[in-house]
Amino acid sequence: MGDVAMTVPVLRAFTQQYPSVKITVLTRAFFKPLFRDLKNVTVFPADVKGKHKGLVGLYKLSRELKKENCDAIADLHKVLRTKVLKPLIGTRKVATIDKDRKAKKQLTKGKIFEQLKTTHQRYADVFETLGFPVDLSNPNYPIPAALNPNISKLMGDSNKKRIGIAPFAAHDGKKYPLELMEQVIKELSKNYQVLLFGGGKKEVQILNYFESEADGIINMAGKLAFNEELDVISNLNVMLSMDSGNAHLAAMFGVKVVTIWGVTHPFAGFAPFNQPADYALVADRNQYPKIPTSIYGNKYPEDYKDAAGTVPVERVVEKIRTVLG
Structure with a gap:
């Protein structure tokens, strides 16, 4: 969940800087609420434990994604599923995150001890590869959500x-x-x-x-x-x-x-x-x-x-x- 949540500030900056571009996020259905405040962003749910499970499921998923007519793919995860899925979709313009595993290995082995590039910037770099440089230096955030009666009752009336x-x-x-x-x-x-x-x-x-x-x-x-x-x-x-x-x-x-x-x-x-x-x-x-x-x-x-x-x-x-x- 943390990896998915880290994409949100980057996507928020992207949508503000490129308001005419539509983004489809492929992720688990459970994570859909994370993207609720983002304009021009829709979530395509992947049922990785059901109909999209395994190689046959990924093939079915690719057929469904082709109907989205995406112009480019931004792979922010770089795992086995996405490696299999990308060529099946057939979109030519593809960019994949550079996780720099070599530097991270050096960090954990004690060979270096320095700040590596943030995961947020690595996500932004993927979009830059696709021709959409994203500036993360001046972020905006949604206003706090209104609390429904169920939440208000649970939290009580406190001014603290x-x-x-x-x-x-x-x-x-x-x-x-x-x-x-x-x-x-x-x-x-x-x-x-x-x-x-x-x-x-x-x-x-x-x-x-x-x-x-x-x-x-x-x-x-x-x-x-x-x-x-x-x-x-x-x-x-x-x-x-x-x-x-x-x-x-x-x-x-x-x-x-x-x-x-x-x-x-x-x-x-x-x-x-x-x-x-x-x-x-x-x-x-x-x-x-x-x-x-x-x-x-x-x-x-x-x-x-x-x-x-x-x-x-x-x-x-x-x-x-x-x-x-």
């Missing part, structure tokens, strides 16, 4: 500033230790409304426990449709997230995003869009010199699992307070 907190990530090495996150949540709830985000039965149980710890903490997980959850995120004053999808969901709305990093690092290019570098709270590399151990956080030495815990609770709380002014 809203902090979203998403304490989970796909891999353990990217997570802030839960006992430390509990302290962060309880401290912030004293002065702000804290809204918790996550998914999955186990995560919901943990967030329910956090919610019970103090007033001003509300667990949003499992209570809203995805479209409604996006409405809430668009109304946040700040999001606190791991290196995970929720950071990118908030950033695409122009919400301020503070991130905590464990075995991954912003230098790989996956920091949320248009956020100051000091909003990224990184693990102590003196103690864990092999960081980043991998690009996606799925590979790390066993004793690096709690690397994110080297970011002190006090630093996280103070950064949030500073960002909120």
Whole structure:
């Protein structure tokens, strides 16, 4: 989801700079709400677990896409499916993302330690190859969504500033230790409304426990449709997230995003869009010199699992307070 959400600021800039060009986004149906605010953008749902599964499914998908009469293909993903699909569609003008795996490998092997090109800029480069250079330096964002009665009832009537907190990530090495996150949540709830985000039965149980710890903490997980959850995120004053999808969901709305990093690092290019570098709270590399151990956080030495815990609770709380002014 994070990869898909990162395309949104780029597509928003594209549609504003080239208002006469129509874009069709090929992605899973679940992600369609991410593109709801973009003009001249439609979503073509790929049913990769159903009728578009496997080689036969990709052939069917190519037949359907041909009817769109696209003039060019921008491959922002560069995976096996897109490699198979592009020649089947037959569109001659094709541009594919350069993920620069060589530089990323050097970064994770400790041969270099420097900021690589951001994923957002890599997406923009694809469009430039097609003849549409995209300037990302002056972004615009949609206005916060109106909250329906269901959401308003859940959130209650509070005049406090809203902090979203998403304490989970796909891999353990990217997570802030839960006992430390509990302290962060309880401290912030004293002065702000804290809204918790996550998914999955186990995560919901943990967030329910956090919610019970103090007033001003509300667990949003499992209570809203995805479209409604996006409405809430668009109304946040700040999001606190791991290196995970929720950071990118908030950033695409122009919400301020503070991130905590464990075995991954912003230098790989996956920091949320248009956020100051000091909003990224990184693990102590003196103690864990092999960081980043991998690009996606799925590979790390066993004793690096709690690397994110080297970011002190006090630093996280103070950064949030500073960002909120």
